[in-house]
Amino acid sequence: MAFPMTTPPVVQVEGLLHDYGPRRALAGIDFFVNAGEIFGLLGPNGGGKTTLFRILSTLLRPTAGHASVLGFDVARRPREVRAGIGVVFQAPALDRKLTVRENLETQGHLYGLGGRGLRQAADAMLSRVGLSDRAGDRVETLSGGLMRRAEIAKGLLHRPRLLLLDEPSTGLDPGARNDLWEQLRELRARDGVTVLLTTHLMEEAERCDRLAILSRGALVACETPRALKAEIGGDVLAIASSDPERLRPEIERRFGGPVSVVDGVIRIERPRAHELVPAIIEAFPEQIESVTIGHPTLLDVFIRKTGHRFWGEAAR
């Protein structure tokens, strides 16, 4: 890692475990987030991301294990944690009936700001996210992208050192999504804010400095996106077929393994896999509908690490 290890981690999680009744949502996970990182929690819906997010934002007490944020234990010292973090939830936490400015003012009062200091902080944050001209408008009149900006302005008003975002791109069009990332990067560069976000979008995960992949409550990987993809190496062939289950062992027998079927698509992942294409097509001309070749993506990493694919579910 390129990050200096002189400062203690902003987030430190050890053996974190959470049960909802008999259902285990987090099965004892460990990771840390360094100061100044943009850290992503990637995983399918129901994989434990939201539980982890709620624990880190002090809304939920873990069943066992330990999580500290900015040096404070989230279960024992929630007040100190809360004062230092900004939280942007997936469901907008803005009051739609209030104006953007009124929302920021309410937020400021909750964080001990007031008077002129609060007005200046609100003005600065509004111009920062480009909402100065909409300050007097009710939140319910804003577009999804502007609402998310107001949400971030609200989360940053008290100048937190750590910003937690739950699925920040949900409901945003690609333009607004780019805006969001511009802002996160600028925030890190200008104020040294550390960012931790959850996502189920590969495209978003790709932009993080480091990623933790969560599946069924377990942490299956924690690395930079580049390192994760490098682990796979080579190319990935995706073969569409009318009967993938029958074709899979045939390919494996003829060309060697491993060959997997994920969501009805046969996947072969190995160095120089592209050289197999003509041979495979010639060997099974009837059964093959199409062959796609590509470099490994985070999706391939995910499939390799978890043995299942959540694309269809996540794309809903």
Added chain:
Amino acid sequence: MRRFLSATGALLKREVVRFLRERNRVFGALAQPVIFWALFGAGLRSSFRPPGGGARLAYGEYFFPGTIILILLFTAIFSTISLIEDRREGFLQGVLVAPIPRASLVLGKVLGGTTLALAQGTLILLCAPLAGIPLSAGILAGSLAVMVAVAFGLTSLSFCIAWRMDSTQGFHAIMTVLLMPLWLLSGSFFPAAGAPAWLRLLMAADPLTYGLALFRRVLYPAGGGATAGLPGLIASAGITIAFGALAFGTALALASRPGRSS
């Protein structure tokens, strides 16, 4: 402390601003009790037997304080039902992760509801002379204090119910089977005198009975037919305040429990 007040004040202010921006809420909490008063007042005029046996108390006058209590109850319900929306829409989560004591959250909500109830109750109270109840500065001041105490208790109670609910439908069910009977049995609508023994027992167990008794005793400082057979002033005030404190304490305890696991 300054921080606590600033946070509480901001949440209170939000309640009031929201209320003023939702015109139909103003209408709902105020209009229904007034319509009740007008219709029941007219319909029950001839069949009503006042508690003291005196024939001079008209039903419209008897029912008037109960109408105001109903306005307080409806306002309490409407303002705490927004907790369920706040939870669903996410505003509440934002407050829950703020570095403020939970007491600030509960107090902001309850005082917000109390303020709205007081404003609407006062509006109707000023019409008391139309119902045959004369007002004086003393009566007005006393009534305001009673309305604050009753509204505080009702909003706190309503908070307790709304806190764990995740649908407004569920809240409506509770409102029908718990909160409305609380009001019906308080002596707002019919006097305890003349009711069967089991009903009188229920009425005596209803904390709102004492809020209403207190209200009547303040409205009629000289006593007379309208206060005949009611619990005494001190006892009523004591029970009303105790109920408010208990309901608020419960609301605070509920809201302070960590980690809703949903």
